[in-house]
Amino acid sequence: DAGITQSPRHKVTETGTPVTLRCHQTENHRYMYWYRQDPGHGLRLIHYSYGVKDTDKGEVSDGYSVSRSKTEDFLLTLESATSSQTSVYFCAISEYSSNEQFFGPGTRLTVL
Amino acid sequence: GQQVMQIPQYQHVQEGEDFTTYCNSSTTLSNIQWYKQRPGGHPVFLIQLVKSGEVKKQKRLTFQFGEAKKNSSLHITATQTTDVGTYFCAGYNNAGNMLTFGGGTRLMVKP
Secondary structure: OOOEEEEOOEEEEOOOOOEEEEEEEOOOOOEEEEEEEEOOOEEEEEEEEEEOOEEEEOOOOOOEEEEEEEOOEEEEEEOOOOHHHOEEEEEEEEOOOOOOOEEOOOEEEEEO | OOOEEEEOOEEEEEOOOOEEEEEEEOOOOOEEEEEEEOOOOOOEEEEEEOOOOOEEEEOOEEEEEOOOOOEEEEEEOOOOHHHOEEEEEEEEOOOOOOEEEOOOEEEEEEO
C-alpha cells in the first residue's frame, strides 16, 4: 500500500464544533484529494490539491475548507460540524492528474 | 455536472457464477478507472482504460471501455469468495482534473 495515513481514524463530535482531519503521505505525490463516502452515493470529491497552497473545490465542498502548507500534508476542516457531515472520509493521492489514485485507510466521523 | 451511474447496486451470486457490473456516464470520459473496496476497507485501484473500445483482462476479470467512451463494464468469470466487495467505476472528465465515481456495485458471493 502507498504511504498514506489519516488521523484520527475515528472521531465523535457534537454539532457546531470545529473538526480537522489530517492526511499525511510519504510518496511525494503532487495531487491530494478528500472524498466522503455515504451509503448509496459512492465517493464524492470534497476538495483537491494540485500543489502546495494550490487547492480547488470538488463536488460537495460546502461546509468544508482545506489547506496544504507542505507537500506531505493535506488538512480538511469542518468549521462548524453538522449531522449531515457524519460520514467516512477518505484521503487519496496521485502522482499526476488523470492517474490512478491511492487511498488512505479512512476516518469515520460521527457528528451528534 | 458529470454523472456516473452504475448498475446493479447489489448482486448476490453463487460461487462459480459469473458477475457483471455496468457503468454509464452522462458525458464523454477521457479515461475510466475501476476500484475495489473490501468490506471495512478502502478503495484499491484495479485498472485504467483510455482508448475507445479497449478491453483489458486481469486473470478472471475483464474490463471494457465503450466505443463512445461513455460506458464501461467489469465482468468476473467464475466468482470466488475472495471477489466479495464493492466495485466502483470512476471517470475523468476531459479536463482531467476530477474523478467522478459511480455509486458502486456490491458483490456478495455465497460459497
